Amino acid sequence: MSEHISEIEKEFLDFVKKMQAYSEALGLIYWDLRTGAPKNGVEQRSEVIGMLSSELFKMSTSEEMAAYIASLSGHNLSEITLKTLEECKKNYDRNKKIPAKEYQDYVVLQSKAESVWEEARAKADFAMFQPYLEKIVEYKKKFVEYWGYEENKYNTLLDMYEPGITVDVLDKVFGELREAIVSLVQKIADSPNKPDTSFLFETFPKQNQKDFSLKILEQMGYNFESGRLDETVHPFATGLNPGDVRVTTRYDENDWRTAVFGTIHEGGHALYEQNISKDLIGTLLCSGTSMGIHESQSLFYENIVGRDFSFWKQNYDLLKEYASGEYDNISLEDFYRAINESKPSFIRIEADMLTYPLHIIIRYEIEKGLFNDEIEVKDLPKIWNDKYEEYLGIRPANDREGVLQDVHWSGGDFGYFPSYALGYMYAAQFKNSMLKDLPNFDDLLAEGNLTPIREWLTKNIHQYGKLKKPLEILQDVTGEGLNAKYLIDYLKDKYTKVYNLPVETH
C-alpha cells in the first residue's frame, strides 16, 4: 500500500513539474513581450500564450489531478508533496466550482472591460466604464457564492492574495494605521519645516542612473549570474526559477528617483525569488508565498533600507559621482529630508511612503463596501473623491486622477490592493525582529554591508517559498500576529525627524 502511494506521489510530482515547466515558459514569454518583443509578432505570440495557459488550466482541473488529490490526501507524504497537494487542491476547487460557460463569458468580459477602462481613463469618463465594472462586480459576487465564504464575502477574495487575512483583521489594523497617518499628514501640512527638493529634478543621464542602480543592486546582494536588469515602461521583477530572476526599471532623466528606488524595490522582490530553497524547484512552491509577503521584501529594501539615513551615509558620495555636480553643495541631511518628502497626491503609484497606505485603505474600504452591498458601482466617483478629501485633504478634479487610475478592477482583481499596505506593515514588523538579531542594523547600512540583512531575510523568509503561509511566517519570525504598531512607530519616528515635528507627549 505505502509502496503504491509512493509511486503515485512520484507520478504526481512529475505531473506538477510539467505544469511548472509550462509556467516558466509563459513567464519568459511575458518578460520578452514587455522588454522588447517585436510588435508584429505579438498577435501570434498571444496564441502561444493562450495555448500554454489553457494547457496549464486543463492540467490543474483534469481528471488526473482529481485522482491525485483523491488518492494522496490523508496519506503520509513528504512536506513538499503535502504542501504542493494543498496548493493543487485549492486551485482545483476554485476552478471547478465555477461553471465553465460562466467562466468563459467572464474572461471575454474582462478583456473587453480592460480596453474600455483604458479609453475611459484617457477620457476621464467613468460613465463609459461603469456598465462594465458593474458586470465584473456582479460576476465576482456570483463566483464568491460558488466558492463559498466565511463571515464576510470579501474574505474569500482576500484569501486569494493573502491567505489568512480577513476583514476583521484589516478593519482593526487599517483603522489604527489610518488614524495615525491622517494625524501625521495633518501635522506635516502645518509644519513650517518643509524640505527643499528642487535639486532632485536636475538632469541625471540615464546611463549614470543605470550604473548607479547596478552598484546598489550589487550592494543588496542581487546575484547577476541569476538575473539581469532591463528597461520597461512598467517596472517589474519576475522569478522564472531561483537561478533566473529578472528585474526591470524605468528611467526619467529629470527624476532619478524613479529608476533608483524602483530598482531597489524590484531588487527586493528579486532577492526573495533568488533565495528560495532549490529543493522547491519544479514544485508549485517555488515562488513568494503571497503578494503581501512579496511586497514586504520590496518595501523593506526600498524604504526601510533605501530611504534610511544610514544607507545614504554610505551611498551619497557614490550618487554624487554619477550625478552632474548638483549635489556638491547639498548636505547629507538636506538630501535625506528631500528624498523623504511627504505630500498628499492623487495617484497611488506616485505617492510618497507616508501617504501611500491611505491610498490603499481607501480602495479597501470601497471594495469591502461593494461586496457587502453597501456601495453601488455608480456611486464610486463620489465616494472615492469624498474619501480622498477626508483622509488626504485633497479632491481629485476628474476621474482620471481619481477612481479610474488603477487597472486592477477592470481585470476583476478585487482583494489585491490590501497586500500593498500589508507588505508595508509586515516589513516594519520584520525590521523590529531583525533588530534583535542585528542590533547594529544602522551600522551595517552605514558600512554598505547589507549581507547580514539579506542572510537574515533568506533564513527567516526567502528560503521557504510557499512552504509556509504568510501569517505562519509572520508568527515564526516575530512571535505574534499582524500588528500595525510597528509601522505606526516607524512612520511617527521617521517623519517627526524629517519634518522636525513637535514630539508627542502622553
Added chain:
Amino acid sequence: MSEHISEIEKEFLDFVKKMQAYSEALGLIYWDLRTGAPKNGVEQRSEVIGMLSSELFKMSTSEEMAAYIASLSGHNLSEITLKTLEECKKNYDRNKKIPAKEYQDYVVLQSKAESVWEEARAKADFAMFQPYLEKIVEYKKKFVEYWGYEENKYNTLLDMYEPGITVDVLDKVFGELREAIVSLVQKIADSPNKPDTSFLFETFPKQNQKDFSLKILEQMGYNFESGRLDETVHPFATGLNPGDVRVTTRYDENDWRTAVFGTIHEGGHALYEQNISKDLIGTLLCSGTSMGIHESQSLFYENIVGRDFSFWKQNYDLLKEYASGEYDNISLEDFYRAINESKPSFIRIEADMLTYPLHIIIRYEIEKGLFNDEIEVKDLPKIWNDKYEEYLGIRPANDREGVLQDVHWSGGDFGYFPSYALGYMYAAQFKNSMLKDLPNFDDLLAEGNLTPIREWLTKNIHQYGKLKKPLEILQDVTGEGLNAKYLIDYLKDKYTKVYNLPVETH
C-alpha cells in the same frame, strides 16, 4: 462523409497549431539562452526545454497523429492541409521506424559525443573523439536501414535537409564546381595582382559597426517592427513567426567584416522568414522550405548583393562615415578588391567566398564515403588533410584546424553540409533568373534601392514557406533543375576582375 472529413481536418489543424505553439515557445527559449539568459537559470531552463520538446515529439508520434494521417490521406483537402499532412507523415514515419530504446541510447551518445568533441578539439586529439564518432556513424547507418533508402544510403540523409537532392545530382554539380574553383584558386595563387587588405583591420568601434549594420539591414528591407538585432557569440537568425524574426551578430573591433557581412547574411535568412505568407502561420509550413534554399537567401544577400561593386558604390561613403578615417585615401576599387580577397585557409567558417565550396565538397565526399563503407572513421584525419592539400593546396598542421573543426558530426548531422554549397548554387541560379525581370539589377544596388529585389524574392520564394519543395521552387523560378554553371560563371567573372586574371579563350 465529406462533412465528417472536414471536421477531422479542422481538428487536425488545431492539433498542429498546438504543436506549432510549442515550437514557437521553444524558439524563444533558445533565443533567450543565446542572447543573455542568466547562467544560473540554465539548468532548470533545460528541464523546460526537455518537457516541451518531449511533448512535441509525443504529439508528432501519437496515436492521434496516426489516426489523422490514416483518416485524411487520399481525401480532397485544402493545399495547406495536404502539405501539412505530408510533413506530419514524414516526421511520423521517420520517428516511428526507430525502436524507442535505440533512439534513447543514441540521444545519450550524442550528448556525450558533443562534449568529448569539444575537449578533443581543444586538445587537437582526434583519437579521443574517434570511438564516439564511430558509434555515431554506426547508429546512423542502422537508422538508414530502418528508414530505407533508394540507390545510395547517403540519399536518405541528404533528404532530411534537402528533399530531392541525391548523390547522383551532387556528384555531377560538385564535380563541376570543384574543377572550376580549383582552377581559379590556382590562377589566383599565381597572380601578381594581390589586393592590399591591411586597412580592413584598423580599429572600428563596435557601436559604429552596429549603427552601420542597422542602416544596411534597413536598406535590405528588414522590418524592425517584426524583428530585432542582438549580439551573440555565434550569429544566427530565428523566425518565431513572420512577425518576429530576430537576428544576432558578433562584433570584432579589429575586423568589421565579421559583423557587417554576418548581419547581411543573417538578414538574408530573416527576410525569408519575415515574408512567408501569413496564411501559413500556425501550420507546420511557416518556415523556410529547406536548409539549402534558406542558405541561398543569406548568401544571395551576403555575397551577390553585399560584396558587389555596385552595392558599395552606394554604401562606401556611408561606411566611411562610421569608420575612423582609415578609408579616406582608399579608392572604391581598392576597397572592393580587398573585401573580395580569396586565399586558401583551413577553417570553413572563416573561408572566403571562392574557396568556401571546396570546404563543403571535401566534407560531402567524406560523408558519402563513410556511409557507403568506402571510408573508415579511423582514417579521417589523413583523408581530410590529403583532400585539403589536393583541392586547396594547404595541409592542416593538426586536427583542430582539420577534421575536428566542425560540431556537426558529433551531433550526427550527416547530410547537412551540402546545403551550404547548394545554397550558393541556388543563389547564383536565382540571380540569373532575376536579371530577366530586373535587368537593371546593378543600378538598383548602386541606388540603394533593394526593394524590387526583395519583392522579387518574396514573390518567387519567400511567400511559399514549406508549401513548395526546394527543387520545385528552383524549377518554377528558373525553368530548370540544379545547374552549377551559374555559380561557376559568377565566380569566374568576379575573380577574374578582382585579380585581373588572364581571360580564358576557348
